[in-house]
Amino acid sequence: xxxxxxxxxxxxxxxxxxxxxxxxxxxxxxxxxxxxxxxxxxxxxxxxxxxxxxxxxxxxxxxxxxxxxxxxxxxxxxxxxxxxxxxxxxxxxxxxxxxxxxxxxxxxxxxxxxxxxxxxxxxxxxxxxxxxxxxxxxxxxxxxxxxxxxxxxxxxxxxxxxxxxx
Amino acid sequence: xxxxxxxxxxxxxxxxxxxxxxxxxxxxxxxxxxxxxxxxxxxxxxxxxxxxxxxxxxxxxxxxxxxxxxxxxxxxxxxxxxxxxxxxxxxxxxxxxxxxxxxxxxxxxxxxxxxxxxxxxxxxxxxxxxxxxxxxxxxxxxxxxxxxxxxxxxxxxxxxxxxxxxxxxxxxxxxxxxxxxxxxxxxxxxxxxxxxxxxxxxxxxxxxxxxxxxxxxxxxxxxxxxxxxxxxxxxxxxxxxxxxxxxxxxxxxxxxxxxxxxxxxxxxxxxxxxxxxxxx
Numbered sequence: 001x002x003x004x005x006x007x008x009x010x011x012x013x014x015x016x017x018x019x020x021x022x023x024x025x026x027x028x029x030x031x032x033x034x035x036x037x038x039x040x041x042x043x044x045x046x047x048x049x050x051x052x053x054x055x056x057x058x059x060x061x062x063x064x065x066x067x068x069x070x071x072x073x074x075x076x077x078x079x080x081x082x083x084x085x086x087x088x089x090x091x092x093x094x095x096x097x098x099x100x101x102x103x104x105x106x107x108x109x110x111x112x113x114x115x116x117x118x119x120x121x122x123x124x125x126x127x128x129x130x131x132x133x134x135x136x137x138x139x140x141x142x143x144x145x146x147x148x149x150x151x152x153x154x155x156x157x158x159x160x161x162x163x164x165x166x
Numbered sequence: 167x168x169x170x171x172x173x174x175x176x177x178x179x180x181x182x183x184x185x186x187x188x189x190x191x192x193x194x195x196x197x198x199x200x201x202x203x204x205x206x207x208x209x210x211x212x213x214x215x216x217x218x219x220x221x222x223x224x225x226x227x228x229x230x231x232x233x234x235x236x237x238x239x240x241x242x243x244x245x246x247x248x249x250x251x252x253x254x255x256x257x258x259x260x261x262x263x264x265x266x267x268x269x270x271x272x273x274x275x276x277x278x279x280x281x282x283x284x285x286x287x288x289x290x291x292x293x294x295x296x297x298x299x300x301x302x303x304x305x306x307x308x309x310x311x312x313x314x315x316x317x318x319x320x321x322x323x324x325x326x327x328x329x330x331x332x333x334x335x336x337x338x339x340x341x342x343x344x345x346x347x348x349x350x351x352x353x354x355x356x357x358x359x360x361x362x363x364x365x366x367x368x369x370x371x372x373x374x375x376x377x378x379x380x381x382x383x384x385x386x387x388x389x390x391x392x393x394x395x396x397x398x399x400x401x402x403x404x405x406x407x408x409x410x411x412x413x414x415x416x417x418x419x420x421x422x423x424x425x426x427x428x429x430x431x432x433x434x435x436x437x438x439x440x441x442x443x444x445x446x
Binding site: 016058063084 | 178179182189193194206209217280284318332334417
């Protein structure tokens with residue numbers, strides 16, 4: 001299963017770096033990597049979440065500016081750990097719970113990222129959060145609903161039992 | 167000590183988190199070393215073939231080839247035109263140019279953008295040309311519209327381009343009309359700024375071009391247009407907000423400017439001898 005999760009994350013990374021640009025709306029892009037990392041963390045727990053979050057974050061940092069090397073790794077490690085705690089505690093069969101998890105994780109990740117990226121300039125953080133992060137959250141939630149519909153749909157009912165089997 | 171290890175082994179998640187966070191903070195704190203650069207380019211080089219394949223998905227082969235040829239011809243004509251505009255303005259300003267020294271003739275390495283920065287900012291792109299195509303670090307990268315950025319890392323078949331929207335990218339710019347000089351830089355992930363003295367002659371709509379100082383970017387390349395001018399709080403300088411001329415949401419074909427005058431970042435462009443073709 002770990003190999004499958006690594007493959008999913010790599011695929012999400014490649015799609016994010018190549019194709020996503022072409023589905024952006026007014027410059028707002030969804031985040032496939034975040035969707036898959038949250039799925040992997042909820043499925044496998046905090047330890048795998050931290051390790052894979054750090055790894056995929058570091059890969060993202062290799063593609064980003066040298067001055068930010070380690071930033072995505074930090075944010076994704078924290079996200080993987082935090083969401084992974086929900087493996088036992090969250091009611092994953094509820095779509096509402098999954099979407100709330102995604103929204104809260106995305107917002108927390110972006111706040112930490114921009115605070116460090118802007119070197120604690122809170123005006124810039126607020127401006128970026130309202131102008132870019134919030135629309136991206138919305139787009140990502142819509143996309144994740146589509147993905148869940150494609151992979152977990154059964155007899156007209158949307159539920160998450162196929163995504164998170166016991 | 168063994169007790170600590172036993173506690174850490176029981177709480178594997180916490181241990182993994184501490185290691186991951188600690189490593190990330192160390193990476194953020196240190197400046198890039200050769201080992202990190204090597205790891206980075208190894209990862210980019212390994213993934214480049216797959217990303218190159220995926221980047222074809224939204225495109226059509228036949229149209230792309232024709233587009234490529236036409237864009238290459240167009241960029242050569244536009245850059246020549248930009249050079250001639252600069253020459254005309256310089257001529258009017260100085261009135262006689264008996265001892266004019268111009269930049270050498272450039273050659274362009276046609277490249278395609280195959281991957282983009284996946285982080286929250288848009289600071290870098292990956293292009294599909296590298297050492298095998300004679301790309302070197304700090305070479306300027308342009309599109310048919312104007313300045314895009316510069317090469318910061320080079321692999322065998324791909325390179326990392328730092329865009330002008332990266333906070334660490336600073337370009338020496340000049341107002342094409344009034345020749346006021348300043349440094350163009352990206353501010354706090356929100357805008358491109360040109361900082362000038364308070365009495366500088368600059369207006370909304372002015373075109374900002376590269377000055378050629380620093381040696382990375384040839385002079386006369388369009389950076390953007392002034393969209394807004396504000397005074398700084400202390401009143402000694404003013405800031406002109408610049409709209410980049412390049413549409414960063416539609417990057418496909420780019421051109422790396424190559425030539426022996428570009429290899430040293432410290433060389434001044436205006437010291438280069440005029441080539442025969444440029445004298446005509």
